[in-house]
Amino acid sequence: xxxxxxxxxxxxxxxxxxxxxxxxxxxxxxxxxxxxxxxxxxxxxxxxxxxxxxxxxxxxxxxxxxxxxxxxxxxxxxxxxxxxxxxxxxxxxxxxxxxxxxxxxxxxxxxxxxxxxxxxxxxxxxxxxxxxxxxxxxxxxxxxxxxxxxxxxxxxxxxxxxxxxxxxxxxxxxxxxxxxxxxxxxxxxxxxxxxxxxxxxxxxxxxxxxxxxxxxxxxxxxxxxxxxxxxxxxxxxxxxxxxxxxxxxxxxxxxxxxxxxxxxxxxxxxxxxxxxxxxxxxxxxxxxxxxxxxxxxxxxxxxxxxxxxxxxxxxxxxxxxxxxxxxxxxxxxxxxxxxxxxxxxxxxxxxxxxxxxxxxxxxxxxxxxxxxxxxxxxxxxxxxxxxxxxxxxxxxxxxxxxxxxxxxxxxxxxxxxxxxxxxxxxxxxxxxxxxxxxxxxxxxxxxxxxxxxxxxxxxxxxxxxxxxxxxxxxxxxxxxxxxxxxxxxxxxxxxxxxxxxxxxxxxxxxxxxxxxxxxxxxxxxxxxxxxxxxxxxxxxxxxxxxxxxxxxxxxxxxxxxxxxxxxxxxxxxxxxxxxxxxxxxxxxxxxxxxxxxxxxxxxxxxxxx
Amino acid sequence: xxxxxxxxxxxxxxxxxxxxxxxxxxxxxxxxxxxxxxxxxxxxxxxxxxxxxxxxxxxxxxxxxxxxxxxxxxxxxxxxxxxxxxxxxxxxxxxxxxxxxxxxxxxxxxxxxxxxxxxxxxxxxxxxxxxxxxxxxxxxxxxxxxxxxxxxxxxxxxxxxxxxxxxxxxxxxxxxxxxxxxxxxxxxxxxxxxxxxxxxxxxxxxxxxxxxxxxxxxxxxxxxxxxxxxxxxxxxxxxxxxxxxxxxxxxxxxxxxxxxxxxxxxxxxxxxxxxxxxxxxxxxxxxxxxxxx
Numbered sequence: 068x069x070x071x072x073x074x075x076x077x078x079x080x081x082x083x084x085x086x087x088x089x090x091x092x093x094x095x096x097x098x099x100x101x102x103x104x105x106x107x108x109x110x111x112x113x114x115x116x117x118x119x120x121x122x123x124x125x126x127x128x129x130x131x132x133x134x135x136x137x138x139x140x141x142x143x144x145x146x147x148x149x150x151x152x153x154x155x156x157x158x159x160x161x162x163x164x165x166x167x168x169x170x171x172x173x174x175x176x177x178x179x180x181x182x183x184x185x186x187x188x189x190x191x192x193x194x195x196x197x198x199x200x201x202x203x204x205x206x207x208x209x210x211x212x213x214x215x216x217x218x219x220x221x222x223x224x225x226x227x228x229x230x231x232x233x234x235x236x237x238x239x240x241x242x243x244x245x246x247x248x249x250x251x252x253x254x255x256x257x258x259x260x261x262x263x264x265x266x267x268x269x270x271x272x273x274x275x276x277x278x279x280x281x282x283x284x285x286x287x288x289x290x291x292x293x294x295x296x297x298x299x300x301x302x303x304x305x306x307x308x309x310x311x312x313x314x315x316x317x318x319x320x321x322x323x324x325x326x327x328x329x330x331x332x333x334x335x336x337x338x339x340x341x342x343x344x345x346x347x348x349x350x351x352x353x354x355x356x357x358x359x360x361x362x363x364x365x366x367x368x369x370x371x372x373x374x375x376x377x378x379x380x381x382x383x384x385x386x387x388x389x390x391x392x393x394x395x396x397x398x399x400x401x402x403x404x405x406x407x408x409x410x411x412x413x414x415x416x417x418x419x420x421x422x423x424x425x426x427x428x429x430x431x432x433x434x435x436x437x438x439x440x441x442x443x444x445x446x447x448x449x450x451x452x453x454x455x456x457x458x459x460x461x462x463x464x465x466x467x468x469x470x471x472x473x474x475x476x477x478x479x480x481x482x483x484x485x486x487x488x489x490x491x492x493x494x495x496x497x498x499x500x501x502x503x504x505x506x507x508x509x510x511x512x513x514x515x516x517x518x519x520x521x522x523x524x525x526x527x528x529x530x531x532x533x534x535x536x537x538x539x540x541x542x543x544x545x546x547x548x549x550x551x552x553x554x555x556x557x558x559x560x561x562x563x564x565x566x567x568x569x570x571x572x573x574x575x576x577x578x579x580x581x582x583x584x585x586x587x588x589x590x591x592x593x594x595x596x597x598x599x600x601x602x603x604x605x606x607x608x609x610x611x612x613x614x615x616x617x618x619x620x621x622x623x624x625x626x627x628x629x630x631x632x633x634x635x636x637x638x639x640x641x642x643x644x645x646x647x648x649x650x651x652x653x654x655x656x657x658x659x660x661x662x663x664x665x666x667x668x669x670x671x672x673x674x675x676x
Numbered sequence: 677x678x679x680x681x682x683x684x685x686x687x688x689x690x691x692x693x694x695x696x697x698x699x700x701x702x703x704x705x706x707x708x709x710x711x712x713x714x715x716x717x718x719x720x721x722x723x724x725x726x727x728x729x730x731x732x733x734x735x736x737x738x739x740x741x742x743x744x745x746x747x748x749x750x751x752x753x754x755x756x757x758x759x760x761x762x763x764x765x766x767x768x769x770x771x772x773x774x775x776x777x778x779x780x781x782x783x784x785x786x787x788x789x790x791x792x793x794x795x796x797x798x799x800x801x802x803x804x805x806x807x808x809x810x811x812x813x814x815x816x817x818x819x820x821x822x823x824x825x826x827x828x829x830x831x832x833x834x835x836x837x838x839x840x841x842x843x844x845x846x847x848x849x850x851x852x853x854x855x856x857x858x859x860x861x862x863x864x865x866x867x868x869x870x871x872x873x874x875x876x877x878x879x880x881x882x883x884x885x886x887x888x889x890x891x892x893x894x895x896x897x898x899x900x901x902x903x904x905x906x907x908x909x910x911x912x913x914x915x916x917x918x919x920x921x922x923x924x925x926x927x928x929x930x931x932x933x934x935x936x937x938x939x940x941x942x943x944x945x946x947x948x949x950x951x952x953x954x955x956x957x958x959x960x961x962x963x964x965x966x967x968x969x
Binding site: 309314316321349362414476477483485 | 677681682684685686688692693696719720721725727754829830839855856857858859860862864866867868880882893
């Protein structure tokens with residue numbers, strides 16, 4: 068048994084590596100179970116065991132198997148595991164990464180980090196202490212993380228005289244709890260990690276136990292079913308073009324979460340709904356490929372150069388596609404120092420999407436240590452598990468976690484930190500959104516004078532409107548806007564060119580880089596509302612505006628009017644644009660076209676009685 | 677997908693996330709086998725290109741063949757190569773063994789200090805000019821906010837607790853007790869001004885994986901790792917005074933793999949030839965908290 072590591076590579080063949088997390092309440096002996104597993108299977112480097120033993124003798128403290136893992140100084144000093152450590156371990160069947168997760172409540176986020184990598188879990192319970200708060204919390208979290216393969220080690224059996232009664236009572240209590248969180252353990256194993264009982268072979272001291280040893284149970288865990296059979300999900304990480312290096316390929320790069328895709332397949336990108344076809348599968352130091360499958364980090368060239376940004380989800384047209392929406396019903400586990408509250412801007416990271424998000428509704432908050440719920444809480448505190456509704460700034464593409472786990476889960480960033488993990492339970496169809504609600508509130512509270520829009524219109528000989536000039540960077544929008552202002556001003560109109568937007572909304576301000584482009588757009592919309600309310604014609608320019616952003620600005624400017632003029636290439640559907648200007652080679656003609664439109668639509672009133 | 681395919685895909689995913697998230701990104705290249713595999717994975721991730729600058733900290737005690745190898749591939753692969761060093765300590769001979777410093781103090785001065793100040797831009801950087809083939813001294817560089825490192829979890833205890841994306845504060849410190857959560861391949865890509873993030877794409881790789889991948893991809897690796905007839909080879913590369921070759925007759929990649937799988941090294945730690953690990957009970961951890969890679 069001792070040298071089993073030696074034959075591993077022939078034996079493992081295609082079985083593959085497996086990640087297993089070991090969790091449980093603090094001090095219940097997780098690190099000791101792993102230390103024992105490593106030592107007794109001969110998986111430790113030569114000299115490691117002796118070195119730790121010598122070190123213990125030198126510091127006059129008794130040797131413990133846990134010291135093999137608790138490598139960091141703080142941990143040895145306090146005798147607890149602070150962070151998830153990974154160790155490599157081989158049985159005669161396959162290779163493992165064993166993740167030693169901390170049991171102390173303070174380090175729950177480390178436990179989550181460890182467990183989220185795992186395919187199966189080993190829960191450790193102290194026979195003397197029995198089921199404790201974190202035994203339950205960890206069990207619940209495993210379930211939420213989607214880990215359904217679980218075995219339970221009832222440890223420290225030596226401290227209870229290897230009593231079958233004690234083992235059975237813990238088994239009954241904990242099996243009942245796990246059942247409530249939808250986990251059916253493959254095995255309960257009575258062990259003494261310190262003494263090595265039932266770790267790799269069955270122990271004589273517990274002859275009453277007829278089940279399998281820890282090693283056999285671990286070897287019996289099944290690999291995750293292949294993700295190849297699901298519909299294609301490919302989160303676009305980046306669009307590369309290394310033109311400066313003399314490479315003209317435009318490559319859509321990312322990793323395939325699920326499914327397969329072939330050269331020639333028609334694909335759709337969500338949420339933008341853009342369609343294209345795969346022409347090549349790109350790679351370096353690889354033979355030509357015609358097919359790519361789940362798990363691969365790869366890249367594609369497309370036959371039509373659709374405008375794409377990182378964060379889109381590529382699906383196949385001939386398969387069920389992901390959902391798209393702004394309102395998600397989710398289950399989240401909050402780890403942040405500050406509670407999660409409403410009206411605060413957070414960042415959502417789902418697949419390759421990074422987008423501002425707000426907490427809209429708390430449905431229930433659950434105490435994972437005893438499964439009690441609270442339906443009256445309005446915020447989510449540290450270590451709470453909550454069912455709630457989130458609203459994203461723009462529509463995002465996702466799946467329900469029960470359908471496709473990889474694209475049905477996310478994290479939330481608060482103040483640079485990952486503060487929560489969560490899974491999508493459902494889509495919520497909402498007739499309203501944050502912007503609209505804010506505008507309704509504003510209009511309700513607005514204290515109006517006796518001067519009506521009609522009176523202003525008569526005075527200024529015009530109807531007020533926002534003239535929004537859109538188009539790609541460098542199209543000459545600002546020059547046009549200024550010339551338009553001058554032209555209208557000189558012909559007696561009350562007009563103002565707002566030059567603020569373009570610099571603040573420049574290329575660096577995109578949401579992906581943590582910029583607050585939407586916040587500037589919100590301010591622009593509010594400012595525009597003031598100007599147009601005062602009866603003016605306001606002209607401004609915004610580069611690379613998308614349809615959701617346009618809707619937001621228009622909503623904020625309500626109930627006043629907005630006219631959209633697009634210069635050059637358009638990212639909008641036709642219905643969104645009031646006037647398309649192909650190019651500005653003849654600026655005077657462009658200005659005349661805009662004026663004609665404004666006259667025709669009665670913004671510029673040509674005669675009055 | 678086999679095991680190498682799986683860890684390769686994960687490393688590429690991490691490299692692309694790093695490239696997407698950090699404006700001032702750099703990769704440390706020691707010319708050793710791990711960071712050379714990392715460089716190869718970068719070419720994989722970016723379809724043959726290396727859009728990330730590479731930094732090498734030259735302690736002046738490296739085996740000369742390492743510098744030759746570095747510059748050969750820097751030119752061949754058109755790398756944006758940056759070299760940093762601790763000029764003051766080297767001039768004042770504050771080194772080991774020819775100065776007054778212990779091994780650990782020497783490591784701290786020539787590696788940790790040089791690295792810290794070169795990353796921050798406080799000390800000069802020597803940048804390879806591809807038109808002349810020479811290194812040009814540059815002052816006043818911008819601080820790097822993302823630093824890609826080839827650390828592996830199986831190397832020793834403290835590395836087994838690293839995150840793929842691991843934040844360092846203003847003083848370069850690693851707060852092991854308060855690491856960010858990392859789940860479902862969502863990494864810490866947001867960081868406060870003044871802090872930076874270390875990125876570890878090779879965390880899941882073992883020493884054996886590294887060699888198997890070198891063999892599979894036919895990666896040109898420095899030949900100090902092989903025996904040239906005297907029965908000795910390096911298993912881990914470092915400075916000459918502190919790294920000893922091991923007894924081995926492995927003459928090529930296949931023989932190194934055989935040795936690791938079932939031969940004499942299948943059960944002996946890789947860094948056993950590195951003396952600085954042994955000076956203090958937790959030598960490497962102390963160095964790492966202080967910024968050592």
